Amino acid sequence: MKNAKISNAVINRLPRYRRYLIELQKKGVEKISSKEFSNLIGYTASQIRQDLNNFGGFGQQGYGYSVKGLCDEINAILGLDQEYRMVLLGAGNLGQAIYKYTKTFKRGFKVCGWFEVKKDLIGTSSEGMEILDYEGLVSFVEKEKIDIGIICTDRESAQEAADRLCFAGVKGIWNFARVDIEVPPHVALEVVHLSDSLHALAYHMNDIKKKEAKEAETREHRIDKRQK
Amino acid sequence: MKNAKISNAVINRLPRYRRYLIELQKKGVEKISSKEFSNLIGYTASQIRQDLNNFGGFGQQGYGYSVKGLCDEINAILGLDQEYRMVLLGAGNLGQAIYKYTKTFKRGFKVCGWFEVKKDLIGTSSEGMEILDYEGLVSFVEKEKIDIGIICTDRESAQEAADRLCFAGVKGIWNFARVDIEVPPHVALEVVHLSDSLHALAYHMNDIKKKEAKEAETREHRIDKRQK
């Protein structure tokens, strides 16, 4: 494995490569060239080779890449050959949504504890898991060797929740709260703003609509001209 | 508004600008310069001005930007001055998670119908909404003037679901299924791969871990040298 800092653009493509490699394995495909992979995944063959060579020469000249071999390498690069223990903070609608979502994971990432500040929710169960008192978070993270904290609190509580998680020793934070938070440099941070994604969708819908309107106008112009 | 194609990088920053502008409005701030905004949001002042000027000159020389004015402009650009009607496909764990999530929206985006293929789920209620028969999707979309389809089906059904939504006339698709789908050019597509995001988090956690290990090694080397 090489040394220089890998750009985020590359890292964000790795999980996608992985998904396609898993599908190929399921289909029993044993090897693939960068060109074939390009046709499948939509990146240029050049980019695929460039991306992979950030981490090492996984291919073989004149042959291509072993599907299983490459998939294993990417798993190792992403750290998916390990198990991660997580806690989830917040039991409101967002928290319940994300808890539900984590249930779709087969393995690798497990929610071990679910915490909430609001007294009336503490002690109740949801989706078969008891909701714990936020006050006990730090000792829980330490005792249960938690790696990742998922923040699904409201805007106001998110930074405080992150601070406490970092203090307790998590190595990564997955933030769904609708606010940007800061963490110390030794903690990894990944942010998901679902509403930002929906707003981008709205933009693109309106963009298409405008383009169509403009085209229609151009057509009318042409008709006008012809009638003159 | 100008003409040339706006890059996705710019579009994906707009919702973020908007969030900060809403917060500023709440705090009663009336104007902001690109430099002040830069300190707050973390983009360079130059980038902020460059981004905004893709859409028009919203500022005033020597003064800055009106917080409310700019926020309204961005709302209009993103199309958030409209209401969107949505259907959700899939009532498994993922579908339930996303349905729950949509309940956190105050307004602007409303799930009007929830559909599922599996006969044993059809007719039941979840989160206070009845789950409808997928067979009735097309007529529902037409009758209810649905704008957006949210795909939360399993991998295998996602493309077929997208085809049917497009046929029925939706203008946009928000895809949460763990597979890439294709849509015709007049339909906008926005993809959310939550697991990809989690995998990127795992990468960054391991990256930090490796760096720390390497630093520890360097320290040992130095101690070794000293002891010689």
Add this chain to the structure above:
DNA sequence: TAGATTGTTAATCGATTAACAATC
């Protein structure tokens, strides 16, 4: 050996940042 395909260097493209003239 010849053909294929990688790994890697060089060229291009696009996005970000810097600089500054325009103007409120």
Add this chain to the structure above:
DNA sequence: TAGATTGTTAATCGATTAACAATC
């Protein structure tokens, strides 16, 4: 008017693509 800050052009930086020598 002088000071401030935008809008916009030019310079830089980084990421993608093209080309090709290395090699299986």
